[in-house]
Amino acid sequence: MLDMDFQVWSEFFKQNWLVIVGALVVLFLVVNFVKTVIKWVLVLAIVASVIIYSGISLKDIGNAVTTVTDQAVSISKSEALKMMKNEAKDAKLTQNSDGSYTITTPNLEVTGETGSDKVQVTFRGVSLGEWSMNDTLQAFITEAKRNSP
Incomplete structure (x- = not known):
């Protein structure tokens, strides 16, 4: 403000x-x-x-x-969605001890809780706020799970 x-x-x-x-x-x-x-x-x-x-x-x-x-x-939101599609192959998911997860790529960070419909999205270090789950986000999370051990 x-x-x-x-x-x-x-x-x-x-x-x-x-x-x-x-x-x-x-x-x-x-x-x-x-x-x-x-x-x-x-x-x-x-x-x-x-x-x-x-x-x-x-x-x-x-x-x-x-x-x-x-x-x-x-x-920025539309660029972040494009970046999710482009960087999904590089996405790494980290499962946190409190039940939350963090997905990182070179330009994105997505943080959420398992089973929740909301995630926090950060694009190039700038928070884009809380987003509701959509097809692109779901595909991004699925790809990040595949990429992570």
């Missing part, structure tokens, strides 16, 4: 740096040259304008970052 917030803010500053610099210059001028209550009214108006403007932009940027993240995960 914090990483996405940083991405959103970073993208916002990249796209709106000129507006932010302009607002800071105007604030500097107002604070230095206006010496009355009007100064603080102008400061509050400028800050409110930037906050309102950024709120709309941050929401849009946040949605864009979420969409790109979802697309990247989807692409």
